[in-house]
Structure formats: structure tokens, C-alpha cells
Amino acid sequence: MSVLRIEDLCTHYFLGEDRVQAVDKITFDIAESEIFGLAGESGCGKTTAAYSIMRILPENGAIVNGQIFLDGDDVVEKTDEEMRQLRWRKVSIVFQYAMNAFNPVLRIGNQIVEVMQEKQSIDKEEATKRVKELFDEVGLEPERIRDYPHEFSGGMRQRAIIAQALAAEPRLIIADEPVTALDVIVQNKILGLLRSLQKKYKLAVLLITHDLSVVAENSDRVGIMYAGKLVEVGSTVNVFKRSLHPYTYKLIGAFPSVKGPKRRLEFIPGTPPDLVRPPSGCRFHPRCPWAQEICNLEVPEYREYEKKHWVACHFAGEINFEVES
């Protein structure tokens, strides 16, 4: 059974009369011991999807449709108190702005002990011992649990945050841009750490990033989002090497690749759409070089084009990406 299964999730923000369709009918799942990379341009709804899973949306945001199953349990149906108890026990999150995720006036160790004691029946001494072990595991000196957040460097804080995410032995970790604020060397170390812990604890990981190279190197499967829609989902190899959606193809082309074969750097003309009044039909059609009339008229169905390779494009498999029309 999947650790996480999302079906037809729609999450909208309400701004006066307007409605921002930040996540619109997305469906995907993550299995045990699997890293699922979720990628897409800034503002396409990645964080919104993550916050929906944890149900920590801002006041003007709401899940308006769909289901989110954690270990087969629909979290959308849960009461606030049930949801509170579920958090960190089933699913924990490493925030996009993780640097500020610790309270500046409390010792880091105490903050992790606090959540451990809330989530497990464990006394303070034992919890402190566990935190020291976790610190050791993520590559921090155990004595430093007495430090305050500002005494840690960015990389160290990120390690502490990963230790904290493991504190209540969750099944799923959501990592929202876990390394964006760090320099490349530290990035690779942190991602390596995340991967090894994920293997060791058989964790499901939702790895959110706008950096395609991070996705390509670290995930088993990939989902590509565009303007609140999931446009393509498949194994990392399939999505990168045999892209079915024009947006995926263009997005990959827009990223310089150090290792891969040389390809001319592409650029996607136009700007991401306004999510209050998204384009009709396929949301990508105004920017798609291969768009036809139907793309403007009909929303493409999200379908399994080939085994375990899903796509939402009217012309999936029919386009020769080398030739622009």
C-alpha cells in the first residue's frame, strides 16, 4: 500500500471575490522507501500541495476537493484534533525556509525533545538521549543539543532540522526545497544524508524543488507541475529521457546539464499564468509551440499513457520535440 496517495486534490486560496486555483485536481502516490520528486516553476503550487497534506494551509486556503490518504487514512476527513495528533507521527516536513524553523529563544535540543515527548510516551531523559543519537546520525556533535539556533551554521541547522523530522519516526517526510538556501557542496552533503536516512528507515520522501538536477539525481519517480496541474508523472528515467509533455521537455531544456549530453539551452517564452483566471483547456497552451485548437478548448485528460507513465496532453507521444511547428 502506498504511504501517500493523493486523488483529485484541489486546494484554492480565497482573496476577496477571487479564487487562486493553486492546486487543481492532482493525483499521485508515493510508496514506502521511495523518493518522489515534485518539480515545477516558482508559484506552480508545490508548497500548497505539501501544506495540504499536512493541513497547515494559511487561513484563506482550503482543500476544496479530493482525498489525501496517509497509510490508507483520508486526512481530509480528520477533525483538527485528530490531524494534530497525526502530524509528525505519520508525516513530518522540512520547510522551504528551514533556516527559521527553530524558535530563536529556545535551545535546539529542547525543541526536538518537546516534539518527541508530545508524540511518544517517553520521558525527558530518554528523549534527550534519543536526540543525541539523532544528532550523531545526522553528523552533528551530540553536545551541541544545548546550542541555540543562531549558534549553528546554515548546513548545521539543516542537519538539525532533518534530525527533528526523524524524531517521531514518521512514514513520510516532505522536504520542501530542503537545500535551496545552501551552497552547492553543502547541498550535496545534505541530500546524501537525506538519501541514506531514507534507505535506512524505509521512508517515503516527497522531495519538492524547482531545481531539476536535484530531482534527477535524487528521486525514484518524478512529478512535473505546471500552474497548479500535474502534467506528467513517471519514473525519473522516463520523465527525463522520454518526456511526454511539452512543458516537461521545455523545462528540462531550460536547465544546464553538467553531466548529460550537450543540448542547446532552451527558454520557455511567455510567463506562468495567473492562477485566478487560468487559461482554458490545457493551462500550458498559450506557451506551447505545438498547441492546436483542441488545446484551447478541452482540458486534457490525465491518463496513463504507458505503464506507470502518466501525462496530461492531448498529443502525448505524437509530437516530435525536435521540430517546432
Add this chain to the structure above:
Amino acid sequence: MSEKKAVGTRQYIATRVAQTIVVWFGIITLNFFIFRIMPGDPRGTLIAEHMPPEVIQAIAIRFGLDQPIATQFVLYIVNLFRGDLGESFSHYGQPVIETIFAFRFWNTVILMGTSILIALIVAIIMGVIAASRRDRAIDVGSTTVFLVAYSMPVFWLGLMILYYFGFILRVIPLAGTITRGIVHVNIFHYVADYLWHMTGPLVVLTLSFIGGFYLIMRDSVLDIFTQDYILAARAKGLKERAILFGHAMRNAMLPMVSVIAVNMPFLISGATITETVFSWSGLGLLTYNSVVANDWPVLQGIFLFLATVAVLSNFVADILYLYLDPRIRY
């Protein structure tokens, strides 16, 4: 690492102590000149006509009133450190230090301390709760109540309470700190009588303080709610109480410390009206009476005292910050 930090902190405290002393000296110097450049005979600041000639003689010699201003200043400082601020005009032959500190100081400290403490506790708790229930009944309700209390003139509130509860209902005494003419059987009887007399001024002062504290706290908590670590605490599935009082409250209290420190002298002088209305024999009432009676030596003493409180409370606030906010290390 923490060794170095401790040294830095000690150095910082030493610097602040030195600064505080310098500022305090500035203030006592100012105090000296302000009262001496006022129009009229400079002798008038320390000598009253109705004093017996030998007392006038003694004071003139002690403070060098016939000598050049520089000598007078030196004598003023020397006498200050001896605790000699001259003699009160209106309390016959009583040294100023005694007039201020014998009991009035304590009456004010007890009244002010209790009302500030109660106001703070209520304001902090209600501020946190109101912020967490923003725009809901409890928030709108408490904000309205505290704003009304805040904007009510203190003398009017005091008179109302005195009139209804003291005069009509007779549940609180009309004046003073203890019942005159009765013999207290033991210390508890005395304390009970004292507290009973304190009820009226305590309620008035607490109500007048609470509004300001509450608004600052509520605002500060709302600001803290936008911080990432609060979202993180929610994501961690902590109990609401733990988030509010364990994570939001302490951070939100930081601005309170400086607000209270800066306002300390105003809080004390603000008690003047309340003390006068209830005839509570504290520094406020003393100020009022001294102004009415042109009691210059006492007024100088009170001025000095308030200035010292201002300097000291700012110093204490800085030290408190050191311990409340671990990011501050010098």
C-alpha cells in the same frame, strides 16, 4: 566557545554599569542647576522663611549657600552621598530622605508593584488568547473592555469607585492606608486592614495600566504568529497551549520589557492622581502636597528619585534582555 561568550557578556555588563553611572551623574548635575537657576533667591530652594533661625543657619553652612556656585555644587554632591538632601519645608524639621523613604516610598512600591504585576499577568495572558482568537468574540470583547479602561481618565475612574464603593456601598474605605485610631491586634490584622485600604487605588491603577500592556502584547503576538517557527510548531502537531505559551508568549514578551522600563517613571508619577484621590500616603501624594506647599527640598528629592528609577530600570531591562533573548551576546 561559551567561555568567550561569558567574557563578552561580562564586558557588556561592565560597560553598561559604567554608562549608567555616567548618566546618573549627568542627571544629578542637572538636578542641581535646574533648581538653582530658577528665578528668585537660590537660598529659597533649601531655606524657608518659617524655619527657626538656627536651622537656617545650619543648612546655609552645610550647603555653603553663601559660597560660590562651584563650592555649592561640591557640597551638594557630598551631602547627597551622605543622604542629606536638606529638610522638608512642610514636614517640620524632617530630613527630606526620611520624608521620602520612611514609609511613603514603601506605600508606593507596594501599591505600584502589585498593580503593575497584576496588570502584566492579565495583559500577557489575555493578549496571547486574544491574538490567537483574532477577530472573534473574545478578541473583540477584551480589546473593547481594555480600551475603554485605558481611555478613562484616572481621576474620574477613581472618584467613581470612591463614590459608589466607598460612599454609597461602603465596602471600601474613603481614605488612607490604614484605619486611623484602631489598635491592630496582630500583624495579620494590620495587613488585612492595609490591603482593604489598597483595594480602591489598586483597582484604578491596574485598570489604567492593563490597556496599554494588553495592546502591546496582542500586537506583538500577532507579529510572532507570522514567523516561520510558529508554522513549524503547528506542523509538528504541538498542542495549541504549548504553541501559545511555550513558543509565542516568550518571544512576544521581549518588547514588553523595554516598554515597561522606559515607562517606569511615568508609571510612578502617574500614580500621583490615584494616590491623591484615595489619600494614599505615597510618593504621588507627597509630590502633589509638595507642589502645593512649595516644598522645594522634597521636590528635588523626588525628582532625583524618579531620575534614578529611570536610569536603573533601563539598565535592568538591558540585563533582562540578555537572559531572555539568547541572540543578544556582546
